[in-house]
Amino acid sequence: MNTYKLENLIKLDENIVTNETKLSICLTANGFYFSLIDNKFRLKCLGEFTVDLSGGLTQIMMNMKACFSSIGIHIFNFRDIRVVFPSERNTWVPYRLYDVAKNKDYVSTTNAVYSSDTIIANVVEKLDAVSVFAYPLQVYNGLKILMPKAHYVCPSQVLAEYAFDVASLRNDTFIICKRNGACDFALFKNGQFTLSNTFTYKTPEDLIYFVLYTMQQTGINSGDVCLLLTGCEYTEEEQRLLKKFVREVSYANCGENIVLSEEFKSIDIQKYFMVLA
Numbered sequence: 001m002n003t004y005k006l007e008n009l010i011k012l013d014e015n016i017v018t019n020e021t022k023l024s025i026c027l028t029a030n031g032f033y034f035s036l037i038d039n040k041f042r043l044k045c046l047g048e049f050t051v052d053l054s055g056g057l058t059q060i061m062m063n064m065k066a067c068f069s070s071i072g073i074h075i076f077n078f079r080d081i082r083v084v085f086p087s088e089r090n091t092w093v094p095y096r097l098y099d100v101a102k103n104k105d106y107v108s109t110t111n112a113v114y115s116s117d118t119i120i121a122n123v124v125e126k127l128d129a130v131s132v133f134a135y136p137l138q139v140y141n142g143l144k145i146l147m148p149k150a151h152y153v154c155p156s157q158v159l160a161e162y163a164f165d166v167a168s169l170r171n172d173t174f175i176i177c178k179r180n181g182a183c184d185f186a187l188f189k190n191g192q193f194t195l196s197n198t199f200t201y202k203t204p205e206d207l208i209y210f211v212l213y214t215m216q217q218t219g220i221n222s223g224d225v226c227l228l229l230t231g232c233e234y235t236e237e238e239q240r241l242l243k244k245f246v247r248e249v250s251y252a253n254c255g256e257n258i259v260l261s262e263e264f265k266s267i268d269i270q271k272y273f274m275v276l277a
Contacts, residue, residue: 004031004051004067010263011045011071018077024275026084027053027139029180032067035275039079042259046272047071053139060142081150083143084274085120086179088198089113090133090154095123098130106132120152126164127193131157155179155274156196159186162252162277166228167191172220174211175252177273178231183207187218194218208241228252230273252277 016036021044025034031053036045049067053060068075075081089111103119111134113119118137123130133154143150159175167173167188176185186196195218201207215222222245229242230252243249254273269276 002066002070003063004049004070006067006070007031007048007050008033008267009045009047009071010267011047012261012263013044014072016044016073018074019079021078022080022082023075023078024082024084026272026274027086029086032064033272033275035272036073037258037276040259041257043255043261043264043276045073046264046267046275053142057138057142057145060139061146064143064146075147081147082275083147083150083152084158085133085135085140085152085154087133087135087154088182089135090131090156090196090198092127092156092160092193092196093130093132095128095130098123103132107134120154122151122153122157124157124161127160129193131160155184156186156198158274158277159184160193160196162186162254163188163228164193166226166252167193170226172225173228174215174220174225175228175230176211178229178234180232183210183231185214187214187220189218189220204235204237204241207238208245211242212245223247226250230254230270232271233268 020039022037025032031050033048038044051063051067089107091106091110093106103121104113107113113134116137117134118140119134121130121132159177163173163175163186171190173188176183182198182200184198187194199210227246227249251270254276255269
């Protein structure tokens, strides 16, 4: 009996040359989605699975391998692998102040850290900072054994690195990525990385309240900021309210650095931002 379900798949080539391809995976509450991009920046495959990744190490490894094997892909010898963990327990530390021995302390200052967690830290050179976050050890170890050379990041890092390039062209940039009733975001003020976090909400009014409150607390004018949306589809009411109170609202151009063939033009690319940015 299959332990997974293929929700969506567009695969251009049956034979993927793995050592010329980057694999990006983003975990979700119920599984994961992924992309394959070759060394000429061409999107070759985009897919999504529902699968249980909450069991023991062996089960996690077997389930992940089974998903990819079912579509003719084996997880080895890729040029690069990145896995995005949807952690809401993360923080940033200026590089000049960073001490690897204090990783747990950095996260526990503002978030709960459990004995079953692993702490992951990534130096982000373009931001001159270190991204530190907590994630359940069982899941991390299962994927680490399966993909030992993979680079593990949290959504805030993906957003901050993307917004860094956008913010270099304008002063204030606010990017929001929606997922399952929550939003990850990164904020740049005067071209400088200022804040990133995650918030949950239930109504469109909650969403616009949080956006406006965050801008107020950081001294950003809603008439000057560039608000970028990405991730899961925003409702008409959410879009209406955001555009009512923020002058410049648009969708992030998550495919600007890759070549998209016609096969991918019919799907909502924004949903796959984390594996395309």
